[in-house]
Amino acid sequence: MIEIADQKTAPKRCMDHPAWAVFEQKVSELYGTENPVDALLNRLADQLDQGLRQRPKAAASLDAARQGQPGWQSASGHTVYTFYVDRFSTDLAGLIDRLDYLQALGVRWLHPLPLLKSRQGDSDGGFAVADFRQVEPALGTMADLAALTQALQSRGMGLLLDVVCNHTAMEHDWAVRARAGEQHYREFYHVLDAPEQVDALEANLVDVFPATAPGSFTFDAEMGGYVWTTFYPFQWDLNYANPAVFEEMLGVLIFLANQGVEGFRLDSTPFLWKREGTNCRSQPEAYAIVEAWRAALTIVAPRVVLLAEAIESLDDVLPFFGDAAPGCDLAYNNGVMTALWGALADSDAGIARTVIEAAAARPDHGNWLNYVRCHDDLIWNALAAYAPPEDLQRWSSFYDGAGFSRGRAFQTAAGGVPSTNGMTAALVGLGKAGVDQDLARARLKLLYGIIHGLDGWPLIYMGDEIALGNDDAYTDDPDRRGDGRWLHRPDMDWATAGLRVDERTIEADIFSTLAGLAAKTRRLNDLGVAGRARSEDVSEPAVLAVSRNEGKRPFLMLANLSPEAVFVARPAGFDGVGTDVLTDLAMDNEPVELKPYGLVWWVADA
Numbered sequence: 001m002i003e004i005a006d007q008k009t010a011p012k013r014c015m016d017h018p019a020w021a022v023f024e025q026k027v028s029e030l031y032g033t034e035n036p037v038d039a040l041l042n043r044l045a046d047q048l049d050q051g052l053r054q055r056p057k058a059a060a061s062l063d064a065a066r067q068g069q070p071g072w073q074s075a076s077g078h079t080v081y082t083f084y085v086d087r088f089s090t091d092l093a094g095l096i097d098r099l100d101y102l103q104a105l106g107v108r109w110l111h112p113l114p115l116l117k118s119r120q121g122d123s124d125g126g127f128a129v130a131d132f133r134q135v136e137p138a139l140g141t142m143a144d145l146a147a148l149t150q151a152l153q154s155r156g157m158g159l160l161l162d163v164v165c166n167h168t169a170m171e172h173d174w175a176v177r178a179r180a181g182e183q184h185y186r187e188f189y190h191v192l193d194a195p196e197q198v199d200a201l202e203a204n205l206v207d208v209f210p211a212t213a214p215g216s217f218t219f220d221a222e223m224g225g226y227v228w229t230t231f232y233p234f235q236w237d238l239n240y241a242n243p244a245v246f247e248e249m250l251g252v253l254i255f256l257a258n259q260g261v262e263g264f265r266l267d268s269t270p271f272l273w274k275r276e277g278t279n280c281r282s283q284p285e286a287y288a289i290v291e292a293w294r295a296a297l298t299i300v301a302p303r304v305v306l307l308a309e310a311i312e313s314l315d316d317v318l319p320f321f322g323d324a325a326p327g328c329d330l331a332y333n334n335g336v337m338t339a340l341w342g343a344l345a346d347s348d349a350g351i352a353r354t355v356i357e358a359a360a361a362r363p364d365h366g367n368w369l370n371y372v373r374c375h376d377d378l379i380w381n382a383l384a385a386y387a388p389p390e391d392l393q394r395w396s397s398f399y400d401g402a403g404f405s406r407g408r409a410f411q412t413a414a415g416g417v418p419s420t421n422g423m424t425a426a427l428v429g430l431g432k433a434g435v436d437q438d439l440a441r442a443r444l445k446l447l448y449g450i451i452h453g454l455d456g457w458p459l460i461y462m463g464d465e466i467a468l469g470n471d472d473a474y475t476d477d478p479d480r481r482g483d484g485r486w487l488h489r490p491d492m493d494w495a496t497a498g499l500r501v502d503e504r505t506i507e508a509d510i511f512s513t514l515a516g517l518a519a520k521t522r523r524l525n526d527l528g529v530a531g532r533a534r535s536e537d538v539s540e541p542a543v544l545a546v547s548r549n550e551g552k553r554p555f556l557m558l559a560n561l562s563p564e565a566v567f568v569a570r571p572a573g574f575d576g577v578g579t580d581v582l583t584d585l586a587m588d589n590e591p592v593e594l595k596p597y598g599l600v601w602w603v604a605d606a
């Protein structure tokens with residue numbers, strides 16, 4: 001049972017909170033032309049006050065604890081694990097039984113992919129939500145979710161929940177009522193009357209799934225028009241120009257935060273606002289919406305973190321951290337991730353160096369979610385501002401099964417470069433005939449080593465810790481065969497995972513390497529390493545040199561992205577005596593020898 005916070009100590013009114021002014025300003029910016037905005041603000045204030053009254057005691061005391069640790073999010077060691085619940089542990093109850101496994105891996109945050117009630121049949125992996133206030137019945141109940149958050153809290157872990165805020169399933173009650181003719185709910189969606197209007201908008205839009213879901217609109221006879229469907233036809237984009245939509249989704253966030261959820265992954269944030277004549281991505285209002293949600297949660301549930309899912313060009317991602325007002329606390333570092341794969345294909349770290357430097361433009365309160373792979377395709381097009389088209393094309397072709405890779409190309413809009421599907425193990429060449437398996441293994445370890453050395457939160461994609469490979473069986477399932485991303489969404493193989501206790505196996509090697517990296521990032525904290533990753537110049541094109549120098553001790557990561565051993569002189573300021581934190585070996589001030597795909601984390605001695 002969830003105990004409600006002691007009202008004597010809880011703030012009485014949201015308007016007394018310093019973040020209210022920010023919230024009010026953002027709401028006015030978004031809906032100020034709506035007459036009267038005061039009525040909207042009053043309703044929103046009631047909603048926040050109610051959220052405050054209903055804040056559970058355990059959550060409220062964690063709120064207070066976190067407020068006493070400013071900057072806690074910027075510390076190293078917030079390892080996140082992302083997975084599909086059904087494929088990892090069958091259901092939520094089973095997930096609790098797997099927490100020892102995750103804790104042994106050094107995981108602090110669980111990020112299950114969408115687990116709220118989705119439509120039946122093809123649900124885009126749960127990204128077509130039919131009810132934001134219920135758990136998918138096949139996975140459990142809201143009580144199971146509360147039990148999970150409690151189990152996590154008792155272990156010092158947290159739950160980062162996916163909230164698919166850009167769209168609903170066409171089976172969601174709002175859509176059902178819209179189809180039944182209720183005007184109030186019809187206005188929750190974008191519905192166009194005429195094909196000419198569709199054509200005019202389409203002229204500027206870029207399809208996300210051009211092969212399996214061409215176009216961004218779907219004619220719906222019951223709606224009597226064309227519904228905006230950026231993704232699949234069963235995923236109806238919400239109309240955030242309607243304040244009622246903003247209000248409802250804020251209610252969802254508060255409701256879920258009060259179930260003990262400690263963070264939200266806000267799905268598809270670039271698409272939240274539409275503007276005719278643009279590509280309807282990353283509009284200023286999309287940033288303002290997350291800033292408003294941030295302010296509201298700072299009032300009601302301050303410990304809850306927000307993660308922007310914006311797989312766009314870095315320059316469009318950065319504003320999701322907020323401007324004068326804080327926005328998301330975290331954002332996927334997709335530019336760096338993609339550039340690292342490119343560097344591995346070419347044995348040249350040049351572009352990765354540039355992107356890492358550009359990513360340092362994040363504000364102090366914003367942190368990167370650093371990753372190697374996730375459940376989606378690797379989107380080369382999002383790197384177009386940093387890499388010439390021929391590089392993107394070469395990498396795309398390389399990972400489509402050429403060279404050491406066992407990946408596969410994914411659909412892309414005309415004029416774009418095909419994305420890549422495949423598990424990390426497959427992309428680095430594990431299990432591929434003719435590919436040196438020691439080098440393949442070293443590539444996997446190197447990529448994970450690099451993302452742990454950067455500033456931010458490292459993310460492990462389910463199965464990578466045991467080098468799980470591609471899953472071709474998805475083509476047998478009619479609900480999944482059309483979407484190539486299922487290639488890298490295998491069922492967790494617990495028999496293989498069991499091999500991690502036998503130290504002769506690759507599973508033991510990779511699992512202990514990742515667990516070791518989690519421990520080492522916490523050690524960086526203890527040593528006083530802090531601050532942004534900055535690119536440093538070194539003479540070897542294959543070597544990525546990254547410093548962090550805003551804490552007590554300077555840190556230098558050297559990563560060799562080539563299969564040849566290299567010697568590299570360290571840049572000035574990072575060339576003194578110290579220790580390689582990864583091996584605990586002392587380092588003098590001589591050039592460093594890096595093994596093929598070798599990695600060093602130098603920290604200056606005190």
Ligand code: GLC
Pocket residue numbers: 124125127128164231267268309375376
């Ligand atoms: C996000 C998800 C992706 C999904 C899409 C539509 O990009 O990561 O898996 O298909 O949103 O919800």
